[in-house]
Amino acid sequence: MRVTGEKLILDRGPRGYRPWDSPLLEYARALIAIGAIKPARARAVIDDYSLAEAVRSDEGRQHYGIAMAHRGRSRRSRSVALKPRRVVPCDRTIEDANGALHVRHVTLSEDSTSLAVTWRPNLSGRRRSDGRGHMLAYVGGPRGPVQRTLTDDRGTSVGTGFSGGGSDEQWQGHLTADQPLAPDTAWIEIDGERLDLTGEAITCEVTIEPLAEQRTAHAYLWHRLAIPGFPGPPEIEGSIDALIAAGALEPDDPVLTEIRAVRDVMPRHPRMPYGGRGRSRSLPEPWRSLLRRPGDHGGPDGTITLSAVTPPFDGFSVAISSLESRADGFSVEVDVAPGLVGRGPSRELESRELAWWAADERGNHHLGQLGSWSGSENHTSGEINFWPALRSKARHLSIMPTGEVSRAVITIPLVWAAAGGPGEEESA
Numbered sequence: 221m222r223v224t225g226e227k228l229i230l231d232r233g234p235r236g237y238r239p240w241d242s243p244l245l246e247y248a249r250a251l252i253a254i255g256a257i258k259p260a261r262a263r264a265v266i267d268d269y270s271l272a273e274a275v276r277s278d279e280g281r282q283h284y285g286i287a288m289a290h291r292g293r294s295r296r297s298r299s300v301a302l303k304p305r306r307v308v309p310c311d312r313t314i315e316d317a318n319g320a321l322h323v324r325h326v327t328l329s330e331d332s333t334s335l336a337v338t339w340r341p342n343l344s345g346r347r348r349s350d351g352r353g354h355m356l357a358y359v360g361g362p363r364g365p366v367q368r369t370l371t372d373d374r375g376t377s378v379g380t381g382f383s384g385g386g387s388d389e390q391w392q393g394h395l396t397a398d399q400p401l402a403p404d405t406a407w408i409e410i411d412g413e414r415l416d417l418t419g420e421a422i423t424c425e426v427t428i429e430p431l432a433e434q435r436t437a438h439a440y441l442w443h444r445l446a447i448p449g450f451p452g453p454p455e456i457e458g459s460i461d462a463l464i465a466a467g468a469l470e471p472d473d474p475v476l477t478e479i480r481a482v483r484d485v486m487p488r489h490p491r492m493p494y495g496g497r498g499r500s501r502s503l504p505e506p507w508r509s510l511l512r513r514p515g516d517h518g519g520p521d522g523t524i525t526l527s528a529v530t531p532p533f534d535g536f537s538v539a540i541s542s543l544e545s546r547a548d549g550f551s552v553e554v555d556v557a558p559g560l561v562g563r564g565p566s567r568e569l570e571s572r573e574l575a576w577w578a579a580d581e582r583g584n585h586h587l588g589q590l591g592s593w594s595g596s597e598n599h600t601s602g603e604i605n606f607w608p609a610l611r612s613k614a615r616h617l618s619i620m621p622t623g624e625v626s627r628a629v630i631t632i633p634l635v636w637a638a639a640g641g642p643g644e645e646e647s648a
Contacts, residue, residue, distance in 0.1 A: 225269035250459035253440040305329035307421040309525035333397040339365035372405035383594035424528035437468040446575035453486040506585035519609030522636040534623025559600035575622040580614035
């Protein structure tokens with residue numbers, strides 16, 4: 221690692237990069253994964269070379285201070301099983317002077333009550349013009365869903381907080397109660413508007429499976445490759461260099477040829493047109509079926525409300541509450557404990573991440589990545605966006621959050637398929 225650090229400084233000079241993006245982080249994580257170095261020792265080496273680079277410029281010193289502020293955070297949170305929950309589909313819109321609140325589903329458990337919502341503010345009378353007929357902005361009114369009061373059939377009333385994101389036209393996320401309401405309540409009132417909770421979510425089969433045994437170095441690289449970056453595939457050459465230098469891999473290892481071949485044909489954005497279809501035929505599964513059609517459209521349109529909670533696997537517990545399919549892809553709403561690694565600055569070396577695979581009964585595979593999310597190191601709620609689009613003839617879909625040694629398999633019956641989704645010609 222120190223030799224690599226010296227080369228980075230001598231070959232590239234002051235780079236102005238953010239210290240949490242140091243190439244040494246990737247190098248160190250690979251060595252930690254195979255047990256070649258202890259995290260504390262690796263972090264000390266990274267700190268030495270981050271400081272050496274930082275002192276070369278005022279900007280570098282400033283960024284180094286930011287990096288040190290993140291240094292003490294630990295991602296090794298204790299594994300906690302998510303509790304069973306009741307998920308109720310709603311599809312109800314409540315309108316008032318501020319806008320329209322669409323409630324997609326309600327989730328109730330012993331320790332939490334939340335509503336999955338889409339908020340469209342009332343924009344009338346809030347436009348500001350430049351005086352020449354051009355609209356500049358929306359002014360006044362709430363910037364997100366206003367706080368709501370929830371009441372259950374026991375008469376318990378609580379406030380809420382919103383988490384999510386959006387724009388002037390629309391916000392999407394969750395209203396979470398300040399304290400849980402009765403999980404078996406027959407209805408919930410939102411500021412006096414009653415929602416009867418009579419619907420039932422689809423119950424899914426959940427199993428836990430061990431992953432196939434393989435060399436630790438191979439498993440680490442395949443797992444890294446299945447966690448897409450922003451944008452495009454993750455950078456893995458530093459990891460490969462580290463594993464070769466440590467003697468865990470040989471430079472001519474045939475598996476490295478496969479890994480690089482997959483990396484080279486992964487699209488920078490999964491929904492953009494893709495020109496490498498013919499190159500996917502020689503790839504190993506599940507990558508072959510994934511990469512033969514990224515960018516495809518024609519998936520069914522629909523939403524399924526789900527009730528699925530996994531037991532702990534690989535240190536994680538996952539719950540899924542809905543699946544939404546669109547023409548160009550699909551997404552699932554999830555809760556994960558402990559929390560998922562986000563997109564912000566992080567210098568952690570022991571971060572555990574889930575790869576999000578999915579597959580239908582016809583052998584078509586899909587890969588997901590973290591979309592909008594909120595939460596903490598102990599618990600995250602958010603959205604996983606998958607590509608390519610679902611096949612309209614598929615009848616079952618398995619969502620497979622995958623750790624380092626095991627995975628959960630959550631099998632979802634695609635109920636809209638029974639009604640005959642949009643037709644398409646397909647070979648699998």
